[in-house]
Amino acid sequence: MTVLDHHLIRAGFRVPDLERSVEHAREILGVNVASDDGRRVSLALPGQEPCLILHAADTAEFDFMALHTTADNLAEVRRRLAAAGVEIDSAVELHGDALRVHAPNGVAVEIGVGEGHARNAAERDSGPVIGSLDHLSFAAQDPGAFRDFFVDLFGFRLSDSFLDQRHWLRCSPNHHTVAVFAGSNGIHHYAFETSDVRGLARLGDVLAARGQNFVWGPGRHGIGGNIFTYHLDPAGSILEVTSDMLQVESEEEWEIEVWSDAEKSGVLWGPLPPAGFRDMSTPVIAATESA
Ligand SMILES: [Fe+2]
Numbered sequence: 001m002t003v004l005d006h007h008l009i010r011a012g013f014r015v016p017d018l019e020r021s022v023e024h025a026r027e028i029l030g031v032n033v034a035s036d037d038g039r040r041v042s043l044a045l046p047g048q049e050p051c052l053i054l055h056a057a058d059t060a061e062f063d064f065m066a067l068h069t070t071a072d073n074l075a076e077v078r079r080r081l082a083a084a085g086v087e088i089d090s091a092v093e094l095h096g097d098a099l100r101v102h103a104p105n106g107v108a109v110e111i112g113v114g115e116g117h118a119r120n121a122a123e124r125d126s127g128p129v130i131g132s133l134d135h136l137s138f139a140a141q142d143p144g145a146f147r148d149f150f151v152d153l154f155g156f157r158l159s160d161s162f163l164d165q166r167h168w169l170r171c172s173p174n175h176h177t178v179a180v181f182a183g184s185n186g187i188h189h190y191a192f193e194t195s196d197v198r199g200l201a202r203l204g205d206v207l208a209a210r211g212q213n214f215v216w217g218p219g220r221h222g223i224g225g226n227i228f229t230y231h232l233d234p235a236g237s238i239l240e241v242t243s244d245m246l247q248v249e250s251e252e253e254w255e256i257e258v259w260s261d262a263e264k265s266g267v268l269w270g271p272l273p274p275a276g277f278r279d280m281s282t283p284v285i286a287a288t289e290s291a
Contacts, residue, residue: 004077004154005073006068006073007171008067008134009051009067009114010052010053010093011051011052012052012054012055012063013060014055014063015056015057016058017235018054021054024233027210028207029052030120030122030124030129030130031052032045034050038056039056045117045120045132048117048120051133061283062107062282062285064108065178066093067109067111067154067171068112068114069112074111074112081099087101091110092108092110103140103146103149106185106285106286111154126205127206128200128203128241129202130193130194130241133190134192134245136179137176137191138178139181139182139184139186139281140182140183140185143164143181156177157170159175160258161259162260162262166181167180170248173248174245174248175225175246176245183281184283186282186284187237187282191241192239192241196244197218197243197244200217200229203229203231207231216271216277219271220267221267222264223259224246226245229242237282
């Protein structure tokens with residue numbers, strides 16, 4: 001089936017304390033407020049379109065993810081969705097030629113015509129220099145159905161799996177832009193990229209100054225090969241900052257590996273995850289509320 005490349009450009013969350021979540025994102029990620037109507041704040045890295053949308057709500061929930069692609073790719077995705085009988089909604093976040101559908105775990109996925117972000121490299125006094133939104137790792141009761149949804153309908157490629165329980169999917173050379181773990185439907189973590197391990201040290205320093213610490217890491221994942229840290233944002237969602245993700249330079253030569261070593265697939269070096277880490281997730285907003 002034809003390979004389709006896309007760019008992950010934006011994610012949205014509902015958060016119980018909008019002010020705290022915005023402050024955290026600004027200090028930790030270096031994003032700026034692009035718009036703020038008191039209930040909805042859009043945040044952008046320097047020189048980019050918004051990458052993170054935060055909505056005030058009673059509880060923390062994942063709202064949507066948005067991809068940009070070419071007009072030809074969008075036409076192909078639309079054709080595949082129609083052929084599969086998937087209900088197609090109007091896009092809420094993206095403008096112009098765009099659509100919204102729901103993945104099997106309830107996640108709202110928008111795709112529209114547009115460019116990817118130019119990688120941010122603007123220096124800051126403290127905190128990591130974040131290049132861009134990197135990937136989203138979801139939890140799904142049926143991870144195979146979630147994988148097939150992105151592969152069959154959106155043209156993603158399976159990069160690697162852990163048994164039949166976790167799958168890492170790419171839509172560009174980046175080893176994974178979307179991943180899925182078996183679990184209750186939701187998002188496990190959202191990830192931003194920094195250029196090197198120095199950025200992770202700067203993140204640790206700024207977290208320490210806030211009285212926070214990592215919940216896991218630093219370490220290097222076996223699957224994807226990326227160096228990672230994870231900490232909790234003010235809404236209790238897991239935020240990963242990562243660097244050195246494996247790049248798949250040749251679609252033809254990439255060989256999918258099905259890992260069975262739970263420890264090495266998760267961490268080649270560094271601490272093991274805390275108990276219960278893989279079972280954590282932020283629920284997905286109910287489809288009827290997300291418009
Ligand atoms: Fe990740």
